[in-house]
Amino acid sequence: MRLAEMNGLSPEAHLGRRPDEILSGIDDFGALDAGWRRILEAGEPWLDVEVSGETPAHPGERRLWHEHFFPIRRGGRIVGLAAVVEDITERKLAETALKQSETRLRRILDSTVGFAGIMDIHGTLLEANAPALDVGGHERQEVVGRKIWESWWWSHDAEARTRVREAVKRTRAGEIVRYDEEVRAFGDGRMSIAAAHPRLSGMLSPVLI
Numbered sequence: 001m002r003l004a005e006m007n008g009l010s011p012e013a014h015l016g017r018r019p020d021e022i023l024s025g026i027d028d029f030g031a032l033d034a035g036w037r038r039i040l041e042a043g044e045p046w047l048d049v050e051v052s053g054e055t056p057a058h059p060g061e062r063r064l065w066h067e068h069f070f071p072i073r074r075g076g077r078i079v080g081l082a083a084v085v086e087d088i089t090e091r092k093l094a095e096t097a098l099k100q101s102e103t104r105l106r107r108i109l110d111s112t113v114g115f116a117g118i119m120d121i122h123g124t125l126l127e128a129n130a131p132a133l134d135v136g137g138h139e140r141q142e143v144v145g146r147k148i149w150e151s152w153w154w155s156h157d158a159e160a161r162t163r164v165r166e167a168v169k170r171t172r173a174g175e176i177v178r179y180d181e182e183v184r185a186f187g188d189g190r191m192s193i194a195a196a197h198p199r200l201s202g203m204l205s206p207v208l209i
Contacts, residue, residue, distance in 0.1 A: 025054030040165025123168040
């Protein structure tokens, strides 16, 4: 019943008909048909198949499904196929929107002359802009995912690490924190910065200038 609703047709409209007769809007049906034939011949399931196309339930709208196909056996013989289908359209759209948002944010950060980054409310670095990475000679993947007080810029001074950790704690409580700090830069050099920690939509945005 759920599959019939997903397709926008009654259960009776499915009986005795081939999938291509029911859903003529499926993309690359030939590849699906070839996969089903392999299941019938080899008796092996076909897992994690992404299918796209249109259905009567959503005319004019391209949908995406995540599917698994299994052989049905009776008396030791393969007599048909079974399918598990999940509509993943909204999830894929959300993932695409998130990636686009992250890309835009990274471009904005990288265009900032000063040092800038984004943390979650617990102080884990989610983004760091190009100027901040350049002074340390680091790649993004080397710093993202670490607590900001454990990052390279504060590795020279235990008191500096304590101050930035306290700043995160105060910002999490709703305070906008600004203070002067000296961070590590260009090998074992030092650089004086003005550190600001505003809070934006559940995240902390350290702006280091």
